Amino acid sequence: MRIALDAMGTDDAPAPEVAGALGALSHDPDLSVILVGDEPSLKAELAQHPGAPIERLTVVHATERVHAGESPALAVRRKRDSSISVGIKLHKQGEADAFVSAGSTGAVMAASLFILRPLPGVDRPAIGILLPTAREPVLMLDAGANVDCKPRHLLQFAHLGHIYARDAMELESPRVGLLNIGEEEGKGNEATVEARTLLAESGLNFVGNVEGRDIIKGDLDVLVCDGFVGNTLLKFYESVAEFIVALLQREIRLSHTTEQIDLREVFQVLDYAEYGGAPLLGVDGVAIICHGESPPKAIQNALGVAARAVRSDMVSHISRELAVASAPSGGG
Amino acid sequence: MRIALDAMGTDDAPAPEVAGALGALSHDPDLSVILVGDEPSLKAELAQHPGAPIERLTVVHATERVHAGESPALAVRRKRDSSISVGIKLHKQGEADAFVSAGSTGAVMAASLFILRPLPGVDRPAIGILLPTAREPVLMLDAGANVDCKPRHLLQFAHLGHIYARDAMELESPRVGLLNIGEEEGKGNEATVEARTLLAESGLNFVGNVEGRDIIKGDLDVLVCDGFVGNTLLKFYESVAEFIVALLQREIRLSHTTEQIDLREVFQVLDYAEYGGAPLLGVDGVAIICHGESPPKAIQNALGVAARAVRSDMVSHISRELAVASAPSGGG
Numbered sequence: 124m125r126i127a128l129d130a131m132g133t134d135d136a137p138a139p140e141v142a143g144a145l146g147a148l149s150h151d152p153d154l155s156v157i158l159v160g161d162e163p164s165l166k167a168e169l170a171q172h173p174g175a176p177i178e179r180l181t182v183v184h185a186t187e188r189v190h191a192g193e194s195p196a197l198a199v200r201r202k203r204d205s206s207i208s209v210g211i212k213l214h215k216q217g218e219a220d221a222f223v224s225a226g227s228t229g230a231v232m233a234a235s236l237f238i239l240r241p242l243p244g245v246d247r248p249a250i251g252i253l254l255p256t257a258r259e260p261v262l263m264l265d266a267g268a269n270v271d272c273k274p275r276h277l278l279q280f281a282h283l284g285h286i287y288a289r290d291a292m293e294l295e296s297p298r299v300g301l302l303n304i305g306e307e308e309g310k311g312n313e314a315t316v317e318a319r320t321l322l323a324e325s326g327l328n329f330v331g332n333v334e335g336r337d338i339i340k341g342d343l344d345v346l347v348c349d350g351f352v353g354n355t356l357l358k359f360y361e362s363v364a365e366f367i368v369a370l371l372q373r374e375i376r377l378s379h380t381t382e383q384i385d386l387r388e389v390f391q392v393l394d395y396a397e398y399g400g401a402p403l404l405g406v407d408g409v410a411i412i413c414h415g416e417s418p419p420k421a422i423q424n425a426l427g428v429a430a431r432a433v434r435s436d437m438v439s440h441i442s443r444e445l446a447v448a449s450a451p452s453g454g455g
Numbered sequence: 456m457r458i459a460l461d462a463m464g465t466d467d468a469p470a471p472e473v474a475g476a477l478g479a480l481s482h483d484p485d486l487s488v489i490l491v492g493d494e495p496s497l498k499a500e501l502a503q504h505p506g507a508p509i510e511r512l513t514v515v516h517a518t519e520r521v522h523a524g525e526s527p528a529l530a531v532r533r534k535r536d537s538s539i540s541v542g543i544k545l546h547k548q549g550e551a552d553a554f555v556s557a558g559s560t561g562a563v564m565a566a567s568l569f570i571l572r573p574l575p576g577v578d579r580p581a582i583g584i585l586l587p588t589a590r591e592p593v594l595m596l597d598a599g600a601n602v603d604c605k606p607r608h609l610l611q612f613a614h615l616g617h618i619y620a621r622d623a624m625e626l627e628s629p630r631v632g633l634l635n636i637g638e639e640e641g642k643g644n645e646a647t648v649e650a651r652t653l654l655a656e657s658g659l660n661f662v663g664n665v666e667g668r669d670i671i672k673g674d675l676d677v678l679v680c681d682g683f684v685g686n687t688l689l690k691f692y693e694s695v696a697e698f699i700v701a702l703l704q705r706e707i708r709l710s711h712t713t714e715q716i717d718l719r720e721v722f723q724v725l726d727y728a729e730y731g732g733a734p735l736l737g738v739d740g741v742a743i744i745c746h747g748e749s750p751p752k753a754i755q756n757a758l759g760v761a762a763r764a765v766r767s768d769m770v771s772h773i774s775r776e777l778a779v780a781s782a783p784s785g786g787g
Contacts, residue, residue: 270643271645304602304683304687315683335691336694337694338694349644351643355667356688359670360695362671364695366589368699371703
């Protein structure tokens with residue numbers, strides 16, 4: 124099992140990437156990691172870890188780096204030797220079984236679509252994000268790749284989410300819900316009203332419409348929505364969590380009891396790093412996107428998720444099951 | 456100034472309504488309130504408040520009540536003598552200058568559309584909701600009345616929000632933002648890309664696209680979105696705030712410092728009751744909808760907001776300004 128890791132992705136690259144890779148290697152004896160990025164920086168960083176299992180670590184040089192503000196499409200076209208493009212090409216050519224990056228989400232998506240290509244039966248690859256809830260995290264997709272969605276796209280997202288939750292999250296029969304503004308049939312906008320009918324006939328474990336207030340309860344495993352709503356919810360969630368915790372910290376400080384309160388539990392529940400990256404689902408390969416501020420733990424978890432996706436043969440499952448789902452008799 | 460108040464709207468009706476009305480009357484000497492609902496219950500409740508200014512309180516009997524689970528359209532058609540329909544008719548006939556209800560949002564909306572009617576130049580009346588932020592609350596509209604919106608509808612929401620924020624919230628030049636998934640021009644779904652252009656030419660104080668993560672910062676006064684996204688965000692926000700506060704309370708309890716932490720400040724910031732109701736904007740009248748769990752304070756504040764909307768002549772401003780905005784040369 125070899126995973127190509129974009130070592131220039133995080134804001135503090137390459138230190139979190141190298142530390143995360145070493146964490147993953149010590150957890151998984153069958154794993155090898157290909158660090159893709161500026162070779163001198165990577166060699167220098169590796170020298171900081173004298174006990175590293177260098178027999179399972181390869182460095183592949185990439186001369187360029189995609190920066191946060193760049194246009195993803197332009198970056199992919201112009202920077203052919205970026206750590207993102209080089210890493211995805213390694214995966215495409217079979218040198219690596221998966222690709223993980225904490226770089227620009229848009230650039231990873233653009234390069235994946237361009238180099239790996241969508242699978243047959245998938246009109247629109249989607250980004251899945253794990254949202255913290257009161258119980259287990261829920262996989263929400265699409266988190267921003269597709270802003271205008273037809274009912275059949277939402278149906279495809281449901282299939283993609285189902286397969287990822289089953290294969291990479293190891294859930295036996297993932298509960299799939301459709302984000303909507305009411306629970307009853309007939310509620311919603313044009314796309315969700317029709318998507319609900321398609322989902323009810325899909326053969327998936329469809330639990331029905333789910334309202335904004337129900338997400339946090341954690342009663343489902345996969346939440347389907349268009350990328351406009353998904354992206355808005357995701358960004359709003361992060362900011363609200365930060366805001367409320369900041370409000371509370373101020374209050375606790377004012378009451379002079381700082382030492383006696385342990386906020387770690389709260390932060391842990393809200394900590395995306397625990398969950399390990401967002402998969403780009405529906406392309407011909409395993410591509411996992413991490414937050415730009417990922418600590419080593421997040422990189423390590425993302426490598427673990429990528430390995431599970433590869434071992435479970437997720438891509439061929441998607442290819443097979445989506446071909447069936449998109450056949451004329453499958454509706455939509 | 457006479458306001459008709461649906462006295463059968465809250466879950467604990469009519470006690471919060473009566474207490475809220477008395478609070479508003481003591482704050483505003485020029486106000487009269489018409490309590491609409493079951494006369495015997497209202498007389499009994501008023502008897503609990505011996506010092507009430509009865510010369511400014513009228514009771515109008517309504518034999519029926521719309522319940523939470525009912526279909527709004529059916530309830531309005533079948534229950535002609537509900538407290539909602541009777542109250543709105545009082546407003547329509549000029550017996551009252553405004554209407555306030557904590558009853559079924561759908562029924563208030565349906566009855567307002569049916570009895571008051573939309574103003575000329577308004578294709579789709581919208582519900583505005585005040586969301587708590589790190590600074591002042593932001594008026595988000597539409598909060599759920601219209602799920603599939605064209606760019607011109609979003610433009611109308613912006614005008615409606617601008618006028619309400621100016622007239623009822625007393626902001627001189629309300630900053631209007633468009634909810635979107637990126638700040639740059641060209642970002643978004645079909646409706647928001649075109650709406651951004653219309654808003655830039657609208658003459659409003661348009662501050663551009665606003666992402667999910669920026670809402671909480673409180674850098675704007677009016678946030679425009681379609682009702683699907685707005686309703687989802689609103690319900691999600693309420694549930695996330697409750698969830699995080701519950702997490703924290705558990706943590707504080709575990710650390711045995713319950714008595715020393717004052718969460719009131721946090722709750723106050725997140726307390727919708729402070730802000731006083733959601734206006735239904737674009738109908739020929741002033742209709743304010745409160746949460747079904749509204750305490751007296753929320754009813755009192757909603758009556759205050761309604762009074763400001765009436766005194767500022769908001770409805771004729773909407774009528775005049777929307778007619779200009781929807782004229783052919785106004786675009787859209």
